[in-house]
Amino acid sequence: xxxxxxxxxxxxxxxxxxxxxxxxxxxxxxxxxxxxxxxxxxxxxxxxxxxxxxxxxxxxxxxxxxxxxxxxxxxxxxxxxxxxxxxxxxxxxxxxxxxxxxxxxxxxxxxxxxxxxxxxxxxxxxxxxxxxxxxxxxxxxxxxxxxxxxxxxxxxxxxxxxxxxxxxxxxxxxxxxxxxxxxxxxxxxxxxxxxxxxxxxxxxxxxxxxxxxxxxxxxxxxxxxxxxxxxxxxxxxxxxxxxxxxxxxxxxxxxxxxxxxxxxxxxxxxxxxxxxxxxxxxxxxxxxxxxxxxxxxxxxxxxxxxxxxxxxxxxxxxxxxxxxxxxxxxxxxxxxxxxxxxxxxxxxxxxxxxxxxxxxxxxxxxxxxxxxxxxxxxxxxxxxxxxxx
Amino acid sequence: xxxxxxxxxxxxxxxxxxxxxxxxxxxxxxxxxxxxxxxxxxxxxxxxxxxxxxxxxxxxxxxxxxxxxxxxxxxxxxxxxxxxxxxxxxxxxxxxxxxxxxxxxxxxxxxxxxxxxxxxxxxxxxxxxxxxxxxxxxxxxxxxxxxxxxxxxxxxxxxxxxxxxxxxxxxxxxxxxxxxxxxxxxxxxxxxxxxxxxxxxxxxxxxxxxxxxxxxxxxxxxxxxxxxxxxxxxxxxxxxxxxxxxxxxxxxxxxxxxxxxxxxxxxxxxxxxxxxxxxxxxxx
Numbered sequence: 001x002x003x004x005x006x007x008x009x010x011x012x013x014x015x016x017x018x019x020x021x022x023x024x025x026x027x028x029x030x031x032x033x034x035x036x037x038x039x040x041x042x043x044x045x046x047x048x049x050x051x052x053x054x055x056x057x058x059x060x061x062x063x064x065x066x067x068x069x070x071x072x073x074x075x076x077x078x079x080x081x082x083x084x085x086x087x088x089x090x091x092x093x094x095x096x097x098x099x100x101x102x103x104x105x106x107x108x109x110x111x112x113x114x115x116x117x118x119x120x121x122x123x124x125x126x127x128x129x130x131x132x133x134x135x136x137x138x139x140x141x142x143x144x145x146x147x148x149x150x151x152x153x154x155x156x157x158x159x160x161x162x163x164x165x166x167x168x169x170x171x172x173x174x175x176x177x178x179x180x181x182x183x184x185x186x187x188x189x190x191x192x193x194x195x196x197x198x199x200x201x202x203x204x205x206x207x208x209x210x211x212x213x214x215x216x217x218x219x220x221x222x223x224x225x226x227x228x229x230x231x232x233x234x235x236x237x238x239x240x241x242x243x244x245x246x247x248x249x250x251x252x253x254x255x256x257x258x259x260x261x262x263x264x265x266x267x268x269x270x271x272x273x274x275x276x277x278x279x280x281x282x283x284x285x286x287x288x289x290x291x292x293x294x295x296x297x298x299x300x301x302x303x304x305x306x307x308x309x310x311x312x313x314x315x316x317x318x319x320x321x322x323x324x325x326x327x328x329x330x331x332x333x334x335x336x337x338x339x340x341x342x343x344x345x346x347x348x349x350x351x352x353x354x355x356x357x358x359x360x361x362x363x364x365x366x367x368x369x370x371x372x373x374x375x376x377x378x379x380x381x382x383x384x385x386x387x388x389x
Numbered sequence: 390x391x392x393x394x395x396x397x398x399x400x401x402x403x404x405x406x407x408x409x410x411x412x413x414x415x416x417x418x419x420x421x422x423x424x425x426x427x428x429x430x431x432x433x434x435x436x437x438x439x440x441x442x443x444x445x446x447x448x449x450x451x452x453x454x455x456x457x458x459x460x461x462x463x464x465x466x467x468x469x470x471x472x473x474x475x476x477x478x479x480x481x482x483x484x485x486x487x488x489x490x491x492x493x494x495x496x497x498x499x500x501x502x503x504x505x506x507x508x509x510x511x512x513x514x515x516x517x518x519x520x521x522x523x524x525x526x527x528x529x530x531x532x533x534x535x536x537x538x539x540x541x542x543x544x545x546x547x548x549x550x551x552x553x554x555x556x557x558x559x560x561x562x563x564x565x566x567x568x569x570x571x572x573x574x575x576x577x578x579x580x581x582x583x584x585x586x587x588x589x590x591x592x593x594x595x596x597x598x599x600x601x602x603x604x605x606x607x608x609x610x611x612x613x614x615x616x617x618x619x620x621x622x623x624x625x626x627x628x629x630x631x632x633x634x635x636x637x638x639x640x641x642x643x644x645x646x647x648x649x650x651x652x653x654x655x656x657x658x659x660x661x662x663x664x665x666x667x668x669x670x671x672x673x
Contacts, residue, residue: 091404094447102408102429102488103447139654140639143402253670280643283636287448294448296404301636301643308644311634312473322672330646337649 003206005198005214006221009070012185012196013044014212015155016118024116024153027083029076034062036076038083041118044070055163055348056237057357069189071119074163075347079124079276083115084148085131085300087273091144091283093295103294114151120181122174123166123347125156127276129180134279134339144298153204156181160189160228164237165348167361171240173345175232177201183208186225197225238351238361242332242342244368249333252367258321261363264356267320269302271350271358272327277335277343280308303327328360403639406445406490407434409466411483417469417551421516422481423457426466426489433463434491437498438523439630439658443638444468445490446483450476453635453653455520456494460527466491469519469551495638497658499524499628504600508536510592510622512613514543514585514605518551520630520657521604529563536599539566539592543585543609546573568592585609589616596621602658603629611668614661624662631657631664648673 007014019026020042030039031048041047052065053073065072094103120128132149135142156177159168168174177184182205186197197217200206217225272278282301287294301308304323309316317323335343344360351359409426416422428434434442436456445451452474458467472481483489501509501524509528511521521540528535540559544550550569559565568588570581581588585605601617603610610629617627633645633652645652648667650659667673 099486100429102410103490105405105408105490107402107405135641138640140403140641142641143404253673279641281636282642282644283451285445285448285450291448298404303643309634311632312477316633317672319672326646326673329648334646334649338651 003200004217004222005200005209006195006217007198007212007214008193008195009044009068011212011214012070012118015208016041016043018208018211019116019118019153023113025113026116026118027080028118029071029073031062035060036062036073037078038076038080038117038120047071047119048073052161053163055165055352057165057351057359058353058355059357060352067189068194069160069187071157071159071185071187072161072189074159074161074166075121075123075349075352077274077349077353079274079347079349080117080120080128081131081276081278083117084128084152085135085142085145085279085281087300089144089298091296091298093293095293112148114153115148116153116155118155119185120154120156120177121159121347122156122177123159123168123345124276125154125177125181126168126173126345127347128154130277130339130341130343130345131279153208154181155183155185158184158186158225158229159232160187162232162236163348163352165351165359166236166346167238167240167348168346169233169236169239171242171342171344171346176229181205186228188221188224188228191224191227192220195221197221238348238359240344240346240361240364241368245342245364246333246336248364248368248371249329251371253325253329255367255370257363257366257370258325261324261358262320264358265304265320265324266356267304267323268355269304270353270355272302272304273300274349274353275331276345276347276349277331278302282308303330328363331360332364403492404637406443406451406492409489409491411485411487411489412465413485414483418549420473420481421469421471421549421551423467423469424480424483424489425458426468426491427464428466428491429488434466434494435463436460436494436523438501438527439498439520440494440496441520441638441657442466442468442491442493442495443635444470444480445492446476446479447488447490449479451490451492452476452480453495453638454480455630455657457519457522460523461530469516469522471516492638496653497656499602499630499658501528501600501602504626505531505534506536507598507600508594509538510594510599510601510617511538511540512542512585512589512601512603512605512617513540514609514613515545515549516551517603517605517609517630518542521602522552522555524602525559525563525565529559529565532564537566537594538564539568539594541568541570541585541588541592543570543572543588543605545571546575547571547578547580566593584612586612586616589613589620599626601627603627607632607668614665618661624665625660627661628658629661629664631659
């Protein structure tokens with residue numbers, strides 16, 4: 001029988017306290033500048049109590065919900081990416097050594113406290129697992145990322161209030177957390193007492209629930225959690241069909257539609273910065289003025305910059321057309337060839353935070369229609385006569 | 390349960406370079422120099438011809454550079470570098486004794502051995518001869534295992550031709566037919582003037598048994614691949630080495646992607662069958 005527990009917000013507070021006592025840096029949703037983002041938390045009081053949000057293309061507004069919900073909003077502006085793959089990280093420093101042995105390289109941050117998340121969205125959990133696969137389970141591993149992930153404790157949460165920009169249900173990445181969480185929560189508000197239905201996903205998740213004294217859930221608790229999930233599924237503003245994406249995007253390589261997108265796209269990189277799966281980074285090397293000490297940092301990069309594809313003599317992708325095509329083709333098509341799944345988890349951040357409100361689900365629909373039109377015109381139209389020499 | 394403190398292992402981190410000392414430098418052309426390096430720890434760096442390293446000038450930066458040395462001598466690491474930017478300017482200025490960082494070797498090789506028993510055609514443009522040099526040396530080392538061996542080499546001017554001593558030695562002692570051509574011949578130049586593709590029809594190889602290896606500017610490789618395929622060389626026996634922006638060399642940073650390929654780990658050497666269709670697409 002499935003182990004399902006239930007506790008109140010005091011139980012959630014105890015969970016945070018236990019994790020902190022055990023040495024974790026605990027992160028959860030917080031309200032900063034009237035926007036929900038993951039940040040350090042010390043108790044449930046640090047969560048965005050009673051806050052909700054409205055998200056639509058190029059628009060985000062925080063709102064008061066009028067209840068005491070702790071997780072009653074859609075995707076925070078940033079995902080867990082910022083904690084596991086920091087936007088700026090010192091890889092190593094070097095200082096001059098003696099002439100025989102050369103510079104001495106020192107790896108930084110050999111010891112750090114592990115990270116725990118409380119209230120990680122299901123879409124963001126799916127994205128963490130994607131980045132695990134990309135950065136630690138291929139021929140070469142990202143050692144720094146792997147180190148941070150190895151000790152992390154993840155408490156995920158069912159998304160009860162998806163936004164107009166959300167489409168995780170069509171991608172199978174939500175609204176309820178899938179595998180990979182140590183504990184999965186569903187918050188129940190306004191349907192009996194305010195409570196959290198909790199399912200352990202790992203032995204240490206079970207142990208944590210025992211430690212905070214979470215008792216067994218009743219059938220009614222489980223039914224209420226299912227109602228939260230079902231209601232969320234029906235409230236998603238968007239969907240993305242994925243079965244034909246490789247074909248559609250490969251066939252669209254030379255589509256005239258890229259011109260139309262480029263008229264709107266500012267190549268500002270917002271979409272890649274808020275995307276929870278985008279993993280591109282660049283390396284910056286710097287030395288002191290005497291040429292003695294040096295350091296190497298790794299920072300987030302974006303395929304929307306001209307510099308991204310620079311080789312001597314110029315960039316491969318000079319146009320915004322080519323850069324948008326690269327992003328969406330990678331995210332939705334070549335990602336599947338490389339890593340075995342679509343690189344999108346349906347969080348909708350790229351739609352909300354695009355200053356031009358470009359919507360990848362709409363762009364795909366346009367490209368799909370164009371591809372279909374092209375195919376049918378090829379099928380129906382006159383064939384070019386074979387060349388005769 | 391107490392959370393363990395996350396620990397990292399320096400020794401296994403592919404982002405941390407090994408230290409190599411410059412032991413010899415040679416100026417090849419007005420903008421191109423060859424560095425001969427030795428590992429400070431004495432541990433050789435075996436490589437497959439066609440592979441590259443991420444070569445690091447401390448405090449300046451790091452760039453991908455193909456290995457141009459002899460695969461039979463992994464105790465020395467040889468790199469031929471053209472000065473085209475801040476990092477390469479620093480590298481070509483390195484004097485003997487300078488310590489550089491090296492990560493790698495990374496990527497796929499030419500695997501010239503796949504062509505044993507048949508003819509071998511090398512086609513190089515400019516500094517594209519550098520990544521081919523280890524493959525040419527590998528073939529010469531087992532010369533009797535191959536049929537005819539041809540090197541077609543084009544550069545902008547006679548002064549830009551690399552490895553003049555090698556070219557003479559390969560032709561004289563290596564059993565390699567070496568044909569060169571330049572885009573611009575100054576007064577007094579008695580050699581050929583024209584594109585390297587012009588050398589293909591008279592190169593004298595059997596297109597059915599031949600394996601071809603091409604390295605040079607992308608536009609040149611496209612033209613040469615077309616010329617070779619027109620002669621009957623199949624796309625699975627025709628390989629070329631791609632250049633893209635690389636920051637990590639190990640498939641993690643994303644920069645080198647060419648559609649579904651990571652040039653750093655899936656390449657840089659590709660079969661033409663795989664890479665050819667992508668080269669004709671605009672800004673892919």
